[in-house]
Structure formats: C-alpha cells, structure tokens
Amino acid sequence: MHFDLPDDAQALRRMVREFAEAEIAPVAERYDREKRFPYEIVKRLGELDLMGIPFPQALGGAGGTTLQYALAVEELTRVDSSVAITLCAHTSLGTQPIYLFGSPEQQASYMPDLCAGRKLGAFGLTEPEAGSDAGNVHTRAILDDGEWVIDGAKQFITNAGTEISGHVAITARTGEHEISNLIVETGTPGYDIGQPYRKMGWNASDTRPLSFQGCRVPERNLLGPRGGGLKQFLQVLDIGRIGVAAMGVGLAQGALDQALSYAKERRAFGQPISRFQTIQTKLADLATELEAARLLTYKSAWLKDEGRNFSLTAAQAKLKTGRLAVRATEEAVQVHGGYGYIEEYPVCRFYRDAKVxxxxxxxxxxxxxxxxRALGA
Ligand SMILES: Cc1cc2nc3c(=O)[nH]c(=O)nc-3n(C[C@H](O)[C@H](O)[C@H](O)COP(=O)(O)OP(=O)(O)OC[C@H]3O[C@@H](n4cnc5c(N)ncnc54)[C@H](O)[C@@H]3O)c2cc1C
Structure with a gap:
C-alpha cells in the first residue's frame, strides 16, 4: 500500500493548478459579481482536454482515470466553484449517461462534441415535487408514431441553458411502474428552458428550471433499455458523488490556503495573527480534517478505477467533504475578520459557494x- 499519486495524475494536477491560478483566479470575482457564464474559460477547459477526462480517446475523451478527474475538479474548486461545477455536472451528469448507457450511434453522435467542450451536457433528474425522492418522477413520456411525447418539469438543472448547451438527459415515466432516460436536444420544440435562478453561490454557473409541453423526440433518443431509468440514474449519482466530494476537498483547501496566507500577513497586537494559538488551532484542525476528507475522496475514485464497489465510500466522501467545506470556509472568513465579509476577498465567495x-x-x-443502508441498519 502506498499513498503517492501516480506521475500522470501529479502532472495533471500541476497543469490544472497553474491554469486555474493564471487564468481563472484573476477573473473569478468578476464573473461571480456579474453572474456571467464563463464561456471563455470553458473553451480553454476544452482546449486543455479537461472536458472529457475519464472517457476513452476513441470517443474524443482524454482516456484518463476517475482519480485524475477528481484531482482536476479539486484544483478548479480551490480557485472557483462555478467553473468546477460546470465541468463536474458536464462530465459526471451530462456526459456520463451517454457514455455508460448510450448505443454506439448515440455515443458517436454526442461524445466527441461533449468531450471537446464544444457542447455542454446536462442531467435532468430533480423535479418540483421530486428531489431526494427522485424516483417519484412526474414527467411523462408516451410513445406516439415513432416519437416520445414528453410533458413535465425539471427543477434546478445545471448547464442546460447556456449558448453551448447541447442536450439534457432526463428521467421520465414511460409506464405506470416504469422510468426511462431520454435525451432531449436543446432547441427541440416544446422544450422550454426557464430563466436562471438567483442563487446564494455558484453565481457564474448555469442553473434553470426546464419544462416540457408536448415535446417530441425521436424514439431512438431513449437512453439504455426502456424501464432502466431508475437503476441508471442511481449509478450516475454514485459517480457524481466522487466529483462533488472533490469539490469539497478543493474548496476546503482553497479556504485553508487563503486563511493561512492572510494570517501570516495580518498583524494585531504587534504580531501576525498566525502567532495566536486560537488562530493556529483553527488552521491545524482544518488541515487535519482536510487530509482525512481527501484520503476518503481519493479512495472512492481509486475504488472506481479498480472496478470495485465504490458506492459507500463515495457517499461517505460526499458527506464528509461537504460538511468540511462549509466549516472551512466559515473559519476562513473568521480568520479574515471584517475583510472576510467583503466580496473582493475570495473567502467571501467561497463561503457562499460552500453550502450547496x-x-x-x-x-x-x-x-x-x-x-x-450499506451498514445494514
Ligand atoms: C445549484 C443547484 C444545482 C443543481 N443541479 C442539479 C442538476 O444538474 N440536475 C438535477 O437533477 N438536480 C440538480 N439539483 C437539485 C439537487 O440535487 C436537489 O436540490 C437535492 O437533491 C435535494 O432535493 P430537493 O431540493 O427537492 O429537497 P427535498 O428532497 O425536498 O429535501 C428537503 C429536506 O428534506 C430532507 N429529506 C428528504 N427526504 C428525506 C429522508 N428520507 N430522510 C431524511 N431527510 C430527508 C432533505 O435532506 C432536505 O434537508 C441542483 C440543486 C442546486 C441547488
């Protein structure tokens, strides 16, 4: 057993860190303030081969591992969560279902543009009346003359409403006790993309309600077997949790880095505040919790890459890192004093971005x- 990251993963981490610090950090506050989707940055993510990290090269992906993907997400979130969730939702939720369940024709038709970042993918599971209880799908799709006719609504969907949004993969009830996944392309008549929500954080990412009224898509847009939707979305969510856990690690690391560097600069009572024991214990506790959360997250990615069951570890990583990110960003604001409450300091944005x-x-x-459930309780 050893804990060193493979060379290729370390190289990718370095590359993403340099990119994030050079090209995202200087503009993140402005995008957030203007609530503007970062098209220019997404284009660069595509050029750097980051929009399809875990997918095979034959389909346009980078042929990388889940661990590499988690590291890239971590490094992006360390600097900006809006960019990170855009890549994360695109990869784990928008592209993954097409890779896992798509026919060779569907993969050939969608994957190259998605992996290059020319198009963004979205995943429409949540509904106004079905969030945690995601199996309680109300959206219906009826087969009529070789087409699915879709009626219903989706809530809080990431990446569906940008100028480069290509499709949304949705769950729909295709029978009384049957849920299936369908691909709906942007621009399909009857598919209406609502106005963006005004959110607490993730301000530069795209989140919208969607509605479907007599929306017709070809029968071939069924993703995977008819009735397989429930099993499929649970699988997609399991993988998605690794990405979101990596976001928690990255955000907590970003908060700790900012807090440490500020504490060394800021002086009070004639000395840097980093010399005060109460500040030191905050930083020490965060660094310790962060190491534990990071190991759990990397382990979940590693288990997936090894082809082993990763559901339990991914859920544990998601739970641990989300809570840590909330706490770490709050402590980082505290270390900054009044300046932490001011938007030009990154920790202010980090604090708002953490809760989700x-x-x-x-x-x-x-x-x-x-x-x-995994414990058998
Ligand atoms: C910014 C943002 C982006 C999102 N992007 C997407 C996306 O791209 N695609 C998508 O499909 N969804 C997306 N979501 C939706 C998100 O996944 C849901 O908000 C989340 O799953 C919770 O569902 P809900 O909001 O309906 O809350 P509810 O399910 O109504 O939960 C309300 C409260 O009840 C609790 N609760 C519910 N059931 C139980 C239970 N059995 N036991 C104990 N407590 C319970 C919950 O934990 C929560 O505290 C996004 C949400 C946000 C805010």
Whole structure:
C-alpha cells in the first residue's frame, strides 16, 4: 500500500493548478459579481482536454482515470466553484449517461462534441415535487408514431441553458411502474428552458428550471433499455458523488490556503495573527480534517478505477467533504475578520459557494441513508 499519486495524475494536477491560478483566479470575482457564464474559460477547459477526462480517446475523451478527474475538479474548486461545477455536472451528469448507457450511434453522435467542450451536457433528474425522492418522477413520456411525447418539469438543472448547451438527459415515466432516460436536444420544440435562478453561490454557473409541453423526440433518443431509468440514474449519482466530494476537498483547501496566507500577513497586537494559538488551532484542525476528507475522496475514485464497489465510500466522501467545506470556509472568513465579509476577498465567495455541497447531488441526509443502508441498519 502506498499513498503517492501516480506521475500522470501529479502532472495533471500541476497543469490544472497553474491554469486555474493564471487564468481563472484573476477573473473569478468578476464573473461571480456579474453572474456571467464563463464561456471563455470553458473553451480553454476544452482546449486543455479537461472536458472529457475519464472517457476513452476513441470517443474524443482524454482516456484518463476517475482519480485524475477528481484531482482536476479539486484544483478548479480551490480557485472557483462555478467553473468546477460546470465541468463536474458536464462530465459526471451530462456526459456520463451517454457514455455508460448510450448505443454506439448515440455515443458517436454526442461524445466527441461533449468531450471537446464544444457542447455542454446536462442531467435532468430533480423535479418540483421530486428531489431526494427522485424516483417519484412526474414527467411523462408516451410513445406516439415513432416519437416520445414528453410533458413535465425539471427543477434546478445545471448547464442546460447556456449558448453551448447541447442536450439534457432526463428521467421520465414511460409506464405506470416504469422510468426511462431520454435525451432531449436543446432547441427541440416544446422544450422550454426557464430563466436562471438567483442563487446564494455558484453565481457564474448555469442553473434553470426546464419544462416540457408536448415535446417530441425521436424514439431512438431513449437512453439504455426502456424501464432502466431508475437503476441508471442511481449509478450516475454514485459517480457524481466522487466529483462533488472533490469539490469539497478543493474548496476546503482553497479556504485553508487563503486563511493561512492572510494570517501570516495580518498583524494585531504587534504580531501576525498566525502567532495566536486560537488562530493556529483553527488552521491545524482544518488541515487535519482536510487530509482525512481527501484520503476518503481519493479512495472512492481509486475504488472506481479498480472496478470495485465504490458506492459507500463515495457517499461517505460526499458527506464528509461537504460538511468540511462549509466549516472551512466559515473559519476562513473568521480568520479574515471584517475583510472576510467583503466580496473582493475570495473567502467571501467561497463561503457562499460552500453550502450547496451539502444539498446538491443528494443531501447530507440522503448520504446518511445510503451509508446506513450499506451498514445494514
Ligand atoms: C445549484 C443547484 C444545482 C443543481 N443541479 C442539479 C442538476 O444538474 N440536475 C438535477 O437533477 N438536480 C440538480 N439539483 C437539485 C439537487 O440535487 C436537489 O436540490 C437535492 O437533491 C435535494 O432535493 P430537493 O431540493 O427537492 O429537497 P427535498 O428532497 O425536498 O429535501 C428537503 C429536506 O428534506 C430532507 N429529506 C428528504 N427526504 C428525506 C429522508 N428520507 N430522510 C431524511 N431527510 C430527508 C432533505 O435532506 C432536505 O434537508 C441542483 C440543486 C442546486 C441547488
């Protein structure tokens, strides 16, 4: 057993860190303030081969590992969560279902543009009346004359409403006791993309309600077997949790880095505040919790890469890192004093960005249910 990251993973981490610090950090506050989707940055992510890290090269991906993907997400979140969630939702939720369940024709048709970042993928599971209880799907799809006719609504969907959004993969009830996944392309008549939400954080990412009214898509847009939707989305969410856990690690690391560097600069009572024991214990506790959360996250990615069962570890990583990110960003604001409450300091944005990590992709309570079930409770 050893804990060194493979050379290729270390190289990717270095590359993403340099890119994030050079090209995202200087503009993150502005995008957040203007609530503007970062098209220019997403284009660069595509050029750097980061928009399809874990997918095979034959389909346009980078042929990388889940661990590499987690490291890239971590490094992006260390600097900016909006960019990170855009890549994360695109990869884990938008592209993954097409890779896992798509026919060779569907893969050939969608994957190259998605992996290059020319198009963004979205995943529409949550509904106004079905969030944690995601199997309680109300959206319906009826087969009529070789087409699915879709009626219903989706809530809080990431990446569906940008100028480069290509499709959303949705769950729909295709029979009384049957849920299936369907691909709906942007621009399909009857598919309406609502106005972006005004959010607490992730301000530069795209989140919208979607509605479907007599929306017709070809029968071939069924993703995987008819009736396989429930099993499929649970599988997608399991993988998604590794990405969101990596976001928690990155955000906590970013908060710790900012807090440490500020504490060494800021002086009070004639000395840097980093000399005060109460500040030191905050930093020491965060660094320790962070190491534990990081190991759990890397282990979940490693288990997946080894082809082993990773559901329990991914849920544990998601639960641990989301809570840590909330705490770490709060402590980082505290270390900054009044300046932490001012938007030009990154910790202010980090604090607003953290909370959703205990909600999206399964709330903390849902992770606890998954973990308790795995324990046999
Ligand atoms: C910014 C953002 C982006 C998102 N992006 C996407 C996306 O791209 N695609 C997508 O499909 N969804 C997306 N979501 C939706 C997200 O996954 C849901 O908000 C989340 O799963 C919770 O569902 P809900 O909001 O309906 O809350 P509810 O399910 O109504 O939960 C409310 C509260 O009840 C608790 N609760 C519910 N059931 C139980 C239970 N059995 N035991 C104990 N407690 C319980 C919850 O933990 C929570 O505290 C996004 C959400 C946000 C905020």
């Amino acid at each position: 990590l205990t909600i999206g992709e399964g709330t903390d309570e849902v992770q606890q249910l998954v973990i308790a």
